[in-house]
Amino acid sequence: MKTQDKILDAASVLILEEGVSNVTLEKIAKLAEISKGGLLYHYRTKEALFQELNTAAIREFEEAISRYLSEQPNGRGAYARAYALATIEDIQKGGTHRSSALISIFSDHPEIMGIWKEGYARWQQQFDQDGLDWEEAATIRYVCDGLWFNEMAGTTSTSAFAADLLHKLLERIDKEEGV
Template sequence: MKTQDKILDAASVLILEEGISNVTLEKIAKRAEISKGGLLYHYRTKEALFQELNTAAIREFEEAIARYLSEQPNGRGAYARAYALATIEDIQKGGTHRSSALISIFSDHPEIMEIWKEGYAKWQQHFDQDGLDWEEAATIRYVCDGLWFNEMAGTTSTSAFAAELLRNLLARIDKGEGD
Protein backbone atom coordinates (compact mmCIF):
# COMPACT_ATOMS: atom_id res chain seq x y z
CA MET A 1 0.00 0.00 0.00
CA LYS A 2 1.28 3.45 -0.90
CA THR A 3 2.18 5.77 1.96
CA GLN A 4 -0.49 8.27 0.94
CA ASP A 5 -3.16 5.56 1.02
CA LYS A 6 -1.96 4.45 4.46
CA ILE A 7 -2.27 8.04 5.66
CA LEU A 8 -5.76 8.49 4.20
CA ASP A 9 -6.96 5.18 5.65
CA ALA A 10 -5.48 6.04 9.06
CA ALA A 11 -7.16 9.45 9.03
CA SER A 12 -10.51 7.91 8.06
CA VAL A 13 -10.40 5.35 10.84
CA LEU A 14 -9.39 7.93 13.43
CA ILE A 15 -12.14 10.33 12.38
CA LEU A 16 -14.70 7.55 12.77
CA GLU A 17 -13.28 6.31 16.08
CA GLU A 18 -12.46 9.58 17.82
CA GLY A 19 -14.36 12.32 16.00
CA ILE A 20 -12.83 14.91 13.76
CA SER A 21 -12.07 17.41 16.53
CA ASN A 22 -9.88 14.84 18.32
CA VAL A 23 -7.81 13.86 15.28
CA THR A 24 -4.28 15.22 15.16
CA LEU A 25 -1.49 14.81 12.66
CA GLU A 26 0.48 12.97 15.34
CA LYS A 27 -2.30 10.42 15.81
CA ILE A 28 -2.67 9.96 12.06
CA ALA A 29 1.08 9.42 11.64
CA LYS A 30 1.14 6.89 14.48
CA ARG A 31 -1.86 4.98 13.08
CA ALA A 32 -0.29 5.00 9.59
CA GLU A 33 2.97 3.77 11.14
CA ILE A 34 5.04 6.61 9.73
CA SER A 35 6.82 9.58 11.25
CA LYS A 36 5.07 12.92 11.55
CA GLY A 37 7.72 14.26 9.16
CA GLY A 38 6.74 11.57 6.67
CA LEU A 39 3.11 12.61 6.96
CA LEU A 40 4.01 16.29 6.56
CA TYR A 41 5.96 15.44 3.42
CA HIS A 42 2.70 14.35 1.80
CA TYR A 43 0.23 16.68 3.58
CA ARG A 44 1.48 19.98 5.01
CA THR A 45 -1.69 20.55 7.05
CA LYS A 46 -4.63 18.62 8.42
CA GLU A 47 -6.88 20.62 6.10
CA ALA A 48 -4.84 19.53 3.07
CA LEU A 49 -5.18 15.92 4.19
CA PHE A 50 -8.94 16.31 4.65
CA GLN A 51 -9.25 17.87 1.21
CA GLU A 52 -7.32 14.96 -0.29
CA LEU A 53 -9.62 12.47 1.46
CA ASN A 54 -12.52 14.00 -0.44
CA THR A 55 -10.66 14.39 -3.72
CA ALA A 56 -9.45 10.78 -3.54
CA ALA A 57 -12.96 9.47 -2.88
CA ILE A 58 -14.29 11.25 -5.96
CA ARG A 59 -11.29 10.22 -8.08
CA GLU A 60 -11.61 6.54 -7.10
CA PHE A 61 -15.34 6.58 -7.88
CA GLU A 62 -14.74 8.21 -11.26
CA GLU A 63 -12.02 5.66 -12.05
CA ALA A 64 -14.48 2.86 -11.34
CA ILE A 65 -17.08 4.52 -13.59
CA ALA A 66 -14.51 4.84 -16.39
CA ARG A 67 -13.52 1.19 -16.00
CA TYR A 68 -17.13 0.04 -16.26
CA LEU A 69 -17.72 2.31 -19.25
CA SER A 70 -14.76 0.74 -21.04
CA GLU A 71 -16.06 -2.78 -20.36
CA GLN A 72 -19.49 -2.33 -21.93
CA PRO A 73 -20.96 -1.16 -25.20
CA ASN A 74 -21.77 2.52 -25.57
CA GLY A 75 -25.36 3.51 -25.97
CA ARG A 76 -28.49 4.30 -24.06
CA GLY A 77 -27.92 4.12 -20.32
CA ALA A 78 -24.21 3.27 -20.51
CA TYR A 79 -23.25 5.95 -18.01
CA ALA A 80 -26.10 5.10 -15.64
CA ARG A 81 -25.03 1.45 -15.74
CA ALA A 82 -21.40 2.35 -15.02
CA TYR A 83 -22.44 4.68 -12.19
CA ALA A 84 -24.64 1.98 -10.65
CA LEU A 85 -21.98 -0.72 -10.96
CA ALA A 86 -19.35 1.59 -9.46
CA THR A 87 -21.71 2.29 -6.56
CA ILE A 88 -22.31 -1.43 -5.99
CA GLU A 89 -18.57 -2.07 -6.11
CA ASP A 90 -17.84 0.67 -3.58
CA ILE A 91 -20.46 -0.64 -1.17
CA GLN A 92 -19.46 -4.28 -1.54
CA LYS A 93 -15.75 -3.66 -1.10
CA GLY A 94 -16.37 -1.53 1.97
CA GLY A 95 -15.11 1.66 0.36
CA THR A 96 -17.64 3.65 2.30
CA HIS A 97 -15.54 3.37 5.49
CA ARG A 98 -13.26 6.07 4.14
CA SER A 99 -16.21 8.03 2.85
CA SER A 100 -17.97 7.89 6.22
CA ALA A 101 -15.26 10.15 7.59
CA LEU A 102 -16.21 12.72 4.97
CA ILE A 103 -19.49 13.52 6.71
CA SER A 104 -17.54 14.61 9.77
CA ILE A 105 -15.24 16.76 7.68
CA PHE A 106 -18.18 18.62 6.09
CA SER A 107 -19.36 19.90 9.46
CA ASP A 108 -16.00 21.46 10.34
CA HIS A 109 -14.86 22.35 6.81
CA PRO A 110 -17.87 23.39 4.70
CA GLU A 111 -15.56 24.61 1.91
CA ILE A 112 -14.76 20.97 1.17
CA MET A 113 -18.40 20.47 0.19
CA GLU A 114 -17.56 22.46 -2.96
CA ILE A 115 -15.45 19.51 -4.16
CA TRP A 116 -18.53 17.31 -3.97
CA LYS A 117 -20.80 19.89 -5.61
CA GLU A 118 -18.44 19.98 -8.58
CA GLY A 119 -18.36 16.19 -8.77
CA TYR A 120 -22.14 15.88 -8.61
CA ALA A 121 -22.59 18.58 -11.26
CA LYS A 122 -20.23 16.71 -13.59
CA TRP A 123 -21.97 13.38 -12.93
CA GLN A 124 -25.36 14.98 -13.59
CA GLN A 125 -24.14 16.25 -16.97
CA HIS A 126 -23.22 12.68 -17.89
CA PHE A 127 -26.65 11.46 -16.81
CA ASP A 128 -28.30 14.22 -18.87
CA GLN A 129 -26.46 13.02 -21.99
CA ASP A 130 -26.98 9.29 -21.37
CA GLY A 131 -30.06 8.80 -23.55
CA LEU A 132 -32.38 7.95 -20.67
CA ASP A 133 -35.52 9.87 -19.88
CA TRP A 134 -35.24 11.99 -16.77
CA GLU A 135 -37.26 9.58 -14.60
CA GLU A 136 -35.02 6.61 -15.43
CA ALA A 137 -31.87 8.62 -14.87
CA ALA A 138 -33.13 10.17 -11.64
CA THR A 139 -34.29 6.82 -10.28
CA ILE A 140 -30.92 5.18 -10.85
CA ARG A 141 -29.01 8.20 -9.60
CA TYR A 142 -31.01 8.65 -6.43
CA VAL A 143 -31.13 4.95 -5.61
CA CYS A 144 -27.34 4.83 -5.96
CA ASP A 145 -26.81 7.95 -3.91
CA GLY A 146 -29.30 6.93 -1.23
CA LEU A 147 -27.82 3.48 -0.84
CA TRP A 148 -24.31 4.89 -0.73
CA PHE A 149 -25.22 7.39 1.98
CA ASN A 150 -27.12 4.76 4.00
CA GLU A 151 -24.12 2.46 3.88
CA MET A 152 -21.76 5.33 4.64
CA ALA A 153 -23.80 6.40 7.64
CA GLY A 154 -23.90 2.82 8.89
CA THR A 155 -27.68 2.86 9.20
CA THR A 156 -28.09 -0.52 7.53
CA SER A 157 -26.13 -3.09 5.61
CA THR A 158 -27.53 -2.76 2.11
CA SER A 159 -24.88 -4.42 -0.04
CA ALA A 160 -26.94 -7.35 -1.29
CA PHE A 161 -30.12 -5.27 -1.57
CA ALA A 162 -28.30 -2.48 -3.41
CA ALA A 163 -26.82 -4.83 -5.96
CA GLU A 164 -30.14 -6.57 -6.61
CA LEU A 165 -32.19 -3.38 -6.82
CA LEU A 166 -29.78 -1.61 -9.14
CA ARG A 167 -29.37 -4.62 -11.41
CA ASN A 168 -33.17 -4.90 -11.67
CA LEU A 169 -33.40 -1.21 -12.62
CA LEU A 170 -30.70 -1.64 -15.24
CA ALA A 171 -32.40 -4.75 -16.64
CA ARG A 172 -35.63 -2.77 -17.06
CA ILE A 173 -33.74 -0.13 -19.02
CA ASP A 174 -32.11 -2.80 -21.18
CA LYS A 175 -35.57 -4.16 -22.00
CA GLY A 176 -36.80 -0.67 -22.84
CA GLU A 177 -39.46 -0.74 -20.12
CA GLY A 178 -38.75 2.86 -19.20
CA ASP A 179 -39.77 4.19 -22.63
Protein backbone atom coordinates in the same frame (compact mmCIF):
# COMPACT_ATOMS: atom_id res chain seq x y z
CA MET B 1 0.08 -0.16 0.14
CA LYS B 2 1.33 3.29 -0.81
CA THR B 3 2.23 5.66 2.01
CA GLN B 4 -0.46 8.14 0.97
CA ASP B 5 -3.11 5.41 1.10
CA LYS B 6 -1.90 4.36 4.55
CA ILE B 7 -2.22 7.97 5.69
CA LEU B 8 -5.72 8.38 4.23
CA ASP B 9 -6.87 5.08 5.73
CA ALA B 10 -5.45 6.03 9.14
CA ALA B 11 -7.16 9.43 8.98
CA SER B 12 -10.48 7.76 8.12
CA VAL B 13 -10.23 5.34 11.02
CA LEU B 14 -9.38 8.09 13.48
CA ILE B 15 -12.15 10.38 12.24
CA LEU B 16 -14.68 7.59 12.71
CA GLU B 17 -13.33 6.53 16.10
CA GLU B 18 -12.51 9.89 17.67
CA GLY B 19 -14.29 12.57 15.66
CA VAL B 20 -12.77 15.17 13.36
CA SER B 21 -11.92 17.66 16.08
CA ASN B 22 -9.89 15.08 18.03
CA VAL B 23 -7.77 13.95 15.09
CA THR B 24 -4.19 15.19 15.02
CA LEU B 25 -1.41 14.70 12.52
CA GLU B 26 0.57 12.93 15.24
CA LYS B 27 -2.21 10.38 15.79
CA ILE B 28 -2.57 9.83 12.04
CA ALA B 29 1.18 9.32 11.62
CA LYS B 30 1.29 6.86 14.51
CA LEU B 31 -1.62 4.79 13.18
CA ALA B 32 -0.17 4.87 9.65
CA GLU B 33 3.14 3.72 11.14
CA ILE B 34 5.16 6.57 9.65
CA SER B 35 6.95 9.55 11.15
CA LYS B 36 5.19 12.87 11.47
CA GLY B 37 7.81 14.23 9.06
CA GLY B 38 6.83 11.53 6.57
CA LEU B 39 3.20 12.55 6.90
CA LEU B 40 4.08 16.24 6.50
CA TYR B 41 6.00 15.41 3.33
CA HIS B 42 2.69 14.35 1.76
CA TYR B 43 0.25 16.66 3.59
CA ARG B 44 1.46 19.96 5.06
CA THR B 45 -1.71 20.48 7.12
CA LYS B 46 -4.63 18.52 8.47
CA GLU B 47 -6.91 20.52 6.16
CA ALA B 48 -4.83 19.49 3.12
CA LEU B 49 -5.12 15.87 4.21
CA PHE B 50 -8.90 16.20 4.65
CA GLN B 51 -9.19 17.79 1.22
CA GLU B 52 -7.21 14.93 -0.33
CA LEU B 53 -9.38 12.39 1.49
CA ASN B 54 -12.39 13.85 -0.32
CA THR B 55 -10.63 14.34 -3.64
CA ALA B 56 -9.34 10.75 -3.57
CA ALA B 57 -12.82 9.36 -2.88
CA ILE B 58 -14.22 11.19 -5.90
CA ARG B 59 -11.24 10.26 -8.09
CA GLU B 60 -11.49 6.56 -7.19
CA PHE B 61 -15.24 6.56 -7.87
CA GLU B 62 -14.75 8.27 -11.24
CA GLU B 63 -12.00 5.79 -12.15
CA ALA B 64 -14.41 2.93 -11.45
CA ILE B 65 -17.07 4.60 -13.60
CA SER B 66 -14.56 4.98 -16.45
CA ARG B 67 -13.52 1.34 -16.13
CA TYR B 68 -17.13 0.15 -16.33
CA LEU B 69 -17.79 2.45 -19.29
CA SER B 70 -14.85 0.92 -21.16
CA GLU B 71 -16.10 -2.62 -20.48
CA GLN B 72 -19.55 -2.22 -21.99
CA PRO B 73 -21.12 -1.08 -25.23
CA ASN B 74 -21.89 2.61 -25.60
CA GLY B 75 -25.47 3.65 -25.93
CA ARG B 76 -28.49 4.66 -24.00
CA GLY B 77 -27.95 4.28 -20.27
CA ALA B 78 -24.25 3.39 -20.48
CA TYR B 79 -23.25 6.05 -17.97
CA ALA B 80 -26.08 5.22 -15.57
CA ARG B 81 -25.08 1.56 -15.70
CA ALA B 82 -21.42 2.38 -15.03
CA TYR B 83 -22.39 4.72 -12.17
CA ALA B 84 -24.59 2.04 -10.59
CA LEU B 85 -21.97 -0.69 -10.95
CA ALA B 86 -19.27 1.58 -9.51
CA THR B 87 -21.54 2.33 -6.55
CA ILE B 88 -22.16 -1.35 -5.89
CA GLU B 89 -18.44 -2.10 -6.23
CA ASP B 90 -17.51 0.67 -3.78
CA ILE B 91 -19.90 -0.69 -1.20
CA GLN B 92 -18.89 -4.32 -1.70
CA LYS B 93 -15.18 -3.54 -1.35
CA GLY B 94 -15.76 -1.42 1.74
CA GLY B 95 -14.95 1.92 0.12
CA THR B 96 -17.56 3.58 2.27
CA HIS B 97 -15.22 3.18 5.25
CA ARG B 98 -13.29 6.20 3.97
CA SER B 99 -16.47 7.82 2.76
CA SER B 100 -18.07 7.64 6.19
CA ALA B 101 -15.29 9.82 7.50
CA LEU B 102 -16.07 12.39 4.82
CA ILE B 103 -19.47 13.19 6.29
CA SER B 104 -17.78 14.03 9.59
CA ILE B 105 -15.38 16.40 7.87
CA PHE B 106 -18.20 18.47 6.35
CA SER B 107 -19.40 19.78 9.69
CA ASP B 108 -15.98 21.17 10.64
CA HIS B 109 -14.82 22.07 7.13
CA PRO B 110 -17.80 23.19 5.01
CA GLU B 111 -15.49 24.44 2.25
CA ILE B 112 -14.78 20.82 1.37
CA MET B 113 -18.41 20.43 0.32
CA GLY B 114 -17.41 22.37 -2.82
CA ILE B 115 -15.33 19.39 -3.96
CA TRP B 116 -18.45 17.23 -3.81
CA LYS B 117 -20.64 19.83 -5.52
CA GLU B 118 -18.21 19.86 -8.44
CA GLY B 119 -18.21 16.07 -8.59
CA TYR B 120 -21.99 15.85 -8.51
CA ALA B 121 -22.25 18.52 -11.22
CA ARG B 122 -19.95 16.44 -13.49
CA TRP B 123 -21.92 13.29 -12.77
CA GLN B 124 -25.26 15.00 -13.40
CA GLN B 125 -23.99 16.34 -16.72
CA GLN B 126 -23.11 12.77 -17.73
CA PHE B 127 -26.55 11.54 -16.67
CA ASP B 128 -28.15 14.35 -18.70
CA GLN B 129 -26.30 13.18 -21.83
CA ASP B 130 -26.89 9.47 -21.24
CA GLY B 131 -30.01 9.06 -23.33
CA LEU B 132 -32.27 7.91 -20.51
CA ASP B 133 -35.47 9.73 -19.75
CA TRP B 134 -35.35 11.85 -16.63
CA GLU B 135 -37.30 9.40 -14.47
CA GLU B 136 -35.03 6.45 -15.29
CA ALA B 137 -31.85 8.43 -14.72
CA ALA B 138 -33.12 9.99 -11.49
CA THR B 139 -34.27 6.63 -10.13
CA ILE B 140 -30.87 5.04 -10.71
CA ARG B 141 -29.03 8.07 -9.38
CA TYR B 142 -31.12 8.37 -6.23
CA VAL B 143 -31.00 4.65 -5.46
CA CYS B 144 -27.20 4.81 -5.79
CA ASP B 145 -27.00 7.88 -3.60
CA GLY B 146 -29.30 6.32 -1.01
CA LEU B 147 -27.34 3.07 -1.02
CA TRP B 148 -24.07 4.94 -0.55
CA PHE B 149 -25.48 7.12 2.23
CA ASN B 150 -27.01 4.14 4.07
CA GLU B 151 -23.66 2.38 3.97
CA MET B 152 -21.90 5.46 5.32
CA ALA B 153 -24.47 5.85 8.08
CA GLY B 154 -24.07 2.21 9.04
CA THR B 155 -27.66 1.25 8.23
CA THR B 156 -26.73 -1.62 5.96
CA SER B 157 -29.91 -3.61 6.43
CA THR B 158 -31.19 -2.36 3.06
CA SER B 159 -27.93 -2.72 1.10
CA ALA B 160 -28.69 -6.07 -0.47
CA PHE B 161 -32.19 -4.91 -1.41
CA ALA B 162 -30.87 -1.68 -2.94
CA ALA B 163 -28.14 -3.47 -4.90
CA ASP B 164 -30.74 -5.93 -6.19
CA LEU B 165 -33.01 -3.03 -7.14
CA LEU B 166 -30.17 -1.40 -9.07
CA HIS B 167 -29.49 -4.61 -10.99
CA LYS B 168 -33.20 -4.89 -11.85
CA LEU B 169 -33.30 -1.28 -13.05
CA LEU B 170 -30.28 -1.93 -15.25
CA GLU B 171 -31.83 -5.14 -16.60
CA ARG B 172 -34.97 -3.20 -17.51
CA ILE B 173 -32.91 -0.67 -19.46
CA ASP B 174 -31.01 -3.49 -21.19
CA LYS B 175 -34.30 -5.16 -22.10
CA GLU B 176 -35.61 -1.90 -23.58
CA GLU B 177 -32.39 -1.61 -25.59
CA GLY B 178 -32.59 -5.24 -26.73
CA VAL B 179 -29.29 -6.12 -25.05
